[in-house]
Amino acid sequence: MIGEFDKNTLEALLETLPVEFSVVDKNDKVLAWNKHETRIFKRPKGAVGRDVRDCHPKGSLNKVETILAEMKAGKRDNARFWIDLPLKDKDAPQKIMIEYYALRDAAGKYLGCLEASQNITDIQKIIGQKRLLD
Numbered sequence: 001m002i003g004e005f006d007k008n009t010l011e012a013l014l015e016t017l018p019v020e021f022s023v024v025d026k027n028d029k030v031l032a033w034n035k036h037e038t039r040i041f042k043r044p045k046g047a048v049g050r051d052v053r054d055c056h057p058k059g060s061l062n063k064v065e066t067i068l069a070e071m072k073a074g075k076r077d078n079a080r081f082w083i084d085l086p087l088k089d090k091d092a093p094q095k096i097m098i099e100y101y102a103l104r105d106a107a108g109k110y111l112g113c114l115e116a117s118q119n120i121t122d123i124q125k126i127i128g129q130k131r132l133l134d
Contacts (some may be wrong), residue, residue, distance in 0.1 A: 022055070030049065033114070043055055080099045
């Protein structure tokens with residue numbers, strides 16, 4: 001990264017990103033997440049410091065474990081999938097894209113994982129062009 005942020009600017013940036021994310025460390029412990037009040041996948045504040053496996057439904061747990069193991073082994077840097085999910089404030093199920101990214105230092109050493117989720121329903125409807133300030 002070029003340049004630096006002060007803590008307030010960094011925090012504002014992380015809350016403003018159009019995705020919700022969670023970060024786990026190299027030992028699969030939950031470090032932090034953003035958008036606590038508006039998350040699609042809610043987590044209790046007590047999840048900080050707990051094993052990430054406790055944050056996923058049993059039906060997807062083996063897939064999460066496979067992704068994390070492959071990232072730790074250097075066999076995978078990311079994974080992307082999407083699901084149709086009913087959300088309480090929407091009339092129809094929403095298309096939710098979920099992505100996992102390995103966090104690595106400059107030498108390639110595994111530091112943890114970023115999980116990013118985004119409602120892409122409206123993005124899928126985009127056609128044509130819309131120029132800045134149109």
